[in-house]
Amino acid sequence: MNDPHQSVMDIVFGRWRSQILYAGIKLGIFDTLGVVPKRADEVASELNLNRPHAYRLLRALASLGLLSEDADRSFSLTPSGESLRADHPQTLRGIVLLEEGPEHYAVWKHLCAIVREGGADGFVREFGRQIFVYAVGAAGYGAVFGEAMSSLSGGETALVLEALAAYDFSGFSHVCDVGGGHGHLLCTLLATHPHLRGTVYELPSVIEQRDMLWAEKMGVANRCEYVAGDMFTEVPGADVYLLKHILHDWNDADCVRLLSNIHKAAAPKARVLVAEYVVPGPDTPHFAKLFDIHMMCATGGRERTEEEYADLFERAGLTYRGTWYPASRLMGIVEATKA
Numbered sequence: 001m002n003d004p005h006q007s008v009m010d011i012v013f014g015r016w017r018s019q020i021l022y023a024g025i026k027l028g029i030f031d032t033l034g035v036v037p038k039r040a041d042e043v044a045s046e047l048n049l050n051r052p053h054a055y056r057l058l059r060a061l062a063s064l065g066l067l068s069e070d071a072d073r074s075f076s077l078t079p080s081g082e083s084l085r086a087d088h089p090q091t092l093r094g095i096v097l098l099e100e101g102p103e104h105y106a107v108w109k110h111l112c113a114i115v116r117e118g119g120a121d122g123f124v125r126e127f128g129r130q131i132f133v134y135a136v137g138a139a140g141y142g143a144v145f146g147e148a149m150s151s152l153s154g155g156e157t158a159l160v161l162e163a164l165a166a167y168d169f170s171g172f173s174h175v176c177d178v179g180g181g182h183g184h185l186l187c188t189l190l191a192t193h194p195h196l197r198g199t200v201y202e203l204p205s206v207i208e209q210r211d212m213l214w215a216e217k218m219g220v221a222n223r224c225e226y227v228a229g230d231m232f233t234e235v236p237g238a239d240v241y242l243l244k245h246i247l248h249d250w251n252d253a254d255c256v257r258l259l260s261n262i263h264k265a266a267a268p269k270a271r272v273l274v275a276e277y278v279v280p281g282p283d284t285p286h287f288a289k290l291f292d293i294h295m296m297c298a299t300g301g302r303e304r305t306e307e308e309y310a311d312l313f314e315r316a317g318l319t320y321r322g323t324w325y326p327a328s329r330l331m332g333i334v335e336a337t338k339a
């Protein structure tokens, strides 16, 4: 059984770990190391760092299991450390830069005030603008946000496809991923189902990040179109809609507005597949219950239960059909139909 005192201490010092990790990435430590050990002094001079402090940071990263330290102050990457290199195929670099970077760090400090007062989210309180408006204006943040979404996508796409392994796409031809980011999920789905074509519908600022788009890289560019637009104004016609981490960004009224736009544009028997961290019943620990607090701080959105998604669907004229889960139940795919 867990020591209750130690459990609290682990929570208290959690941010130290993630800030040590952030510094390692931001300073380029993971990209300069490999499997062959390199001396701390060498790392410090390559990255232009203070030598004694660089050694202490490397030692702390090793203590977290991200690096291995030899007796002569040489360091190499562990398998976890390798996943933090920019060139790793499933790199987690982007998500660290976003979640521990200055903007997200700053919005969390408003949590107590938000819980006391309700009202504006932490992004609005800190920067005076809603997160996606800020992302368009602050190009640096927009790029970090985009990299983070792609970085998360590797693992999440696998979870979504696992959950939908038995899903029958044979009666459908056109899938639209609303707010689909750089298209990792949609392009993987198209690669898995060669009869499908797809549309990634996104803000212009995201589609302009040409080097980050997945369609060419995954060999599905002939079946995947990137369309710029505003999902609160209209969405393209399709017979399957994907929304991964979209509804959780918005309050109920905005979600109903978006789902109503989908209802309006959708083919008669269209399906809507909402991929989110679905909140399970009381007293079941789940990442969704933590992510929910992040949404409170960052966007004013929320994570929801199956019943709450069913209610949003109903208010937009859609009918809830059920929820698909991967074995881990980390994410859920909540399904609705137009007819």
Ligand SMILES: C[S@@+](CC[C@H](N)C(=O)[O-])C[C@H]1O[C@@H](n2cnc3c(N)ncnc32)[C@H](O)[C@@H]1O
Pocket (backbone or CB within 6 Å): 132, 149, 150, 152, 153, 178, 179, 180, 181, 201, 202, 203, 206, 229, 230, 231, 232, 243, 244, 245, 246, 249
């Ligand atoms: C949390 S991200 C999720 C991205 C992607 N679905 C994923 O799971 O990686 C939300 C996305 O919604 C997009 N978005 C926000 N407002 C939008 C709007 N009005 N119209 C279209 N896309 C929008 C953002 O640009 C962002 O890529």
